[in-house]
Amino acid sequence: MALSQPRQAASLAADLVSDITRNERDLSGKAFRIALLAGIITAFVVLVVLIVDVINVGSPVLSERLGDLLSSTLGSKPETSGLSQALRGSFYIGVFVLLVAVPLGVSAAIFLEEYARQGRLTRFIDINIRNLAGVPSVVYGILGLTVFVQALRAFTGPDSNGRSVISAGLTLSILVLPIIIITSAEAIRAVPNGIREAGYGVGATRWEVVKSHVLPYAAPGILTGTVLALARALGEAAPLILVGATTGFLTSGSSYLPSSLQERFTALPIVISTWSGRPGEDWRASTAAAIVIMLAVVLVANAGAILLRNHYEKKR
Numbered sequence: 001m002a003l004s005q006p007r008q009a010a011s012l013a014a015d016l017v018s019d020i021t022r023n024e025r026d027l028s029g030k031a032f033r034i035a036l037l038a039g040i041i042t043a044f045v046v047l048v049v050l051i052v053d054v055i056n057v058g059s060p061v062l063s064e065r066l067g068d069l070l071s072s073t074l075g076s077k078p079e080t081s082g083l084s085q086a087l088r089g090s091f092y093i094g095v096f097v098l099l100v101a102v103p104l105g106v107s108a109a110i111f112l113e114e115y116a117r118q119g120r121l122t123r124f125i126d127i128n129i130r131n132l133a134g135v136p137s138v139v140y141g142i143l144g145l146t147v148f149v150q151a152l153r154a155f156t157g158p159d160s161n162g163r164s165v166i167s168a169g170l171t172l173s174i175l176v177l178p179i180i181i182i183t184s185a186e187a188i189r190a191v192p193n194g195i196r197e198a199g200y201g202v203g204a205t206r207w208e209v210v211k212s213h214v215l216p217y218a219a220p221g222i223l224t225g226t227v228l229a230l231a232r233a234l235g236e237a238a239p240l241i242l243v244g245a246t247t248g249f250l251t252s253g254s255s256y257l258p259s260s261l262q263e264r265f266t267a268l269p270i271v272i273s274t275w276s277g278r279p280g281e282d283w284r285a286s287t288a289a290a291i292v293i294m295l296a297v298v299l300v301a302n303a304g305a306i307l308l309r310n311h312y313e314k315k316r
Helices: 004-020 025-073 084-115 120-133 137-151 166-189 193-201 205-234 238-242 258-262 270-277 281-315
Strands: none
Touching: 025 084, 025 205, 025 281, 084 120, 084 137, 084 166, 084 281, 120 258, 137 166, 137 238, 137 258, 166 205, 166 258, 193 205, 193 270, 205 270, 205 281, 238 270
């Protein structure tokens, strides 16, 4: 009798597991899983086809005049036009995002999650930040035109009427700021409370807990948000057009000196959109080569953040 009871319990448990995991009761879950898998495969195939097509079209230019393409300035002929001025503009835009948007976004996230009293005002601010993340980039371009180009012309570039790298960098920093705040706040919110309590238990102040415990633990998530923000900033074209990016010839803007920040500028997305509208197979090949170079720039910029993220994940 004593031996039969465990056997009966085991049989009942097996029957229960069989009832729960029966295939006919999980048809909707399987269908949803198949749909998700099909979506992932479709997106991946489309991405691979586009990349292969761009590389095939731009390979003649990349193989024959890669060095000249990277060092030459904008011109009227595809065989002599280069991307040096566009690379300079994109470089400074990335620098502005890293120096302006990232510190402000992380600081705002720390305040909202660690210092601000949770209530209606905090929830109202959080909702508005999430709404700002979905605002079209053209709206931010209009904001940059009104504030940085017109109102702050004396600071952003009096000789260029405010249409400078400073205006572009600040505009795109504001554009990606909500993304950085949201991702950083989510990363900080995911830190276990036990880590904070351990710091307070040994007499640490709130700032010491945030600096030595919370931020190192949340660093991978924060760096992921930085990667997303930087990739979006380097790929935006509409705000740059509104703040005065040059779509034709550019006589200046070939120097990486800080004094050139108040000069007229262009960037890789602007050059790509301009070249794509010009007729001829040579311009088409040059456009494809510029797209490949832009993808390489974004991947290199993201690789640094990914390496830092992996470093903090190993330490965690």
